[in-house]
Amino acid sequence: MRYSASAADPAADVVAPVPTVWDTVARLHESTDEADVVQLLSQVASQLSADAACFIGSVRVSASRRAQRLIAACDPAWASDYLFRQRFEHDPWLLHARRGTDPVLGSAIPADSVDQQDTVAAAHAAGLRSTWVIPAISSVGEDRIGVLYLASGVVGRLEQDPLLAFRMKVVGRSLAMELHEWLHVQMRRDLLAESRLTEAEIDLLRHEEQGHGSKAIAIALNTEAKTVDCRFQRIIAKLRVASRREAWRIAKVHGLI
Known part of the structure; x- marks a missing residue:
């Protein structure tokens, strides 16, 4: 006895719904x-x-x-x-x-x-x-x-x-x-990928968002203000901008902070 595909497997004839x-x-x-x-x-x-x-x-x-x-x-x-x-x-x-x-x-x-x-x-x-x-x-x-x-x-x-x-x-x-x-x-x-910003650098930009200056950031990170300034200069160079504020804004509009 021969069986049709639908008889052997009823699901075989089921047509997938057209995507809306x-x-x-x-x-x-x-x-x-x-x-x-x-x-x-x-x-x-x-x-x-x-x-x-x-x-x-x-x-x-x-x-x-x-x-x-x-x-x-x-x-x-x-x-x-x-x-x-x-x-x-x-x-x-x-x-x-x-x-x-x-x-x-x-x-x-x-x-x-x-x-x-x-x-x-x-x-x-x-x-x-x-x-x-x-x-x-x-x-x-x-x-x-x-x-x-x-x-x-x-x-x-x-x-x-x-x-x-x-x-x-x-x-x-x-x-x-x-x-x-x-x-x-x-x-x-x-x-x-292009800037290779690190998590530590993104954290610095969070401080910038809160309006913290180099001295306040240095105290929070247990380092010196001139070290903070140097780190910001690296961020500015990576993002190819002219200031900390511009670096923060780019990070903000891209959803990094």
């Missing part, structure tokens, strides 16, 4: 590789009827300089051009994320200068024509910002459906926050 958009967002917690995150971002974008997506993380590393990272599930040439030309300085969508917290359509954000208009035109040419701009909120304010672009290459595609707009806002906010946290962890690891 929330399942895909949740998988970001499990990802340690940026290529995997790009793939998941692309998958979420597709589930939301978007053709392209990009997350931009921006951290202030000095009074006049910021560091940017992109997670780009879109035209790689546009992403490379964005970084090479430092378009973040003239990106009105990113500027919106620095000033506000509400998701908004890119078409509703004015491009006030020639450079801003050129930045938007480059995004349109790369397939980000109908774009939701979704800021990611940070506990350290403008020192660390993030923004998610969910886009279609078809003009007006994401503006026409109220239900789709609602999904973009609700899912997009969660996705933006998850990507912001993921990138924050990666940038913290990169900073530690």
Whole structure:
């Protein structure tokens, strides 16, 4: 007597459920590789009827300089051009994320200068024509910002459906926050790897956060003030900044303290 696969094993015919958009967002917690995150971002974008997506993380590393990272599930040439030309300085969508917290359509954000208009035109040419701009909120304010672009290459595609707009806002906010946290962890690891800060040096920066001077720190650590000064100079050199306060701020925005 012959038995079918389903008769012998009823579970053999069970079809795995199709992952929901929330399942895909949740998988970001499990990802340690940026290529995997790009793939998941692309998958979420597709589930939301978007053709392209990009997350931009921006951290202030000095009074006049910021560091940017992109997670780009879109035209790689546009992403490379964005970084090479430092378009973040003239990106009105990113500027919106620095000033506000509400998701908004890119078409509703004015491009006030020639450079801003050129930045938007480059995004349109790369397939980000109908774009939701979704800021990611940070506990350290403008020192660390993030923004998610969910886009279609078809003009007006994401503006026409109220239900789709609602999904973009609700899912997009969660996705933006998850990507912001993921990138924050990666940038913290990169900073530690590049600077080789020790736990003792991070502890010194905690003293700086509390406003302790060299003499007070020396008493707490049972050493001399000039030794504390020397140790701070090493920290400043490692982080490539000009002062203790800037060193503390970089450690703060990267979540080291």
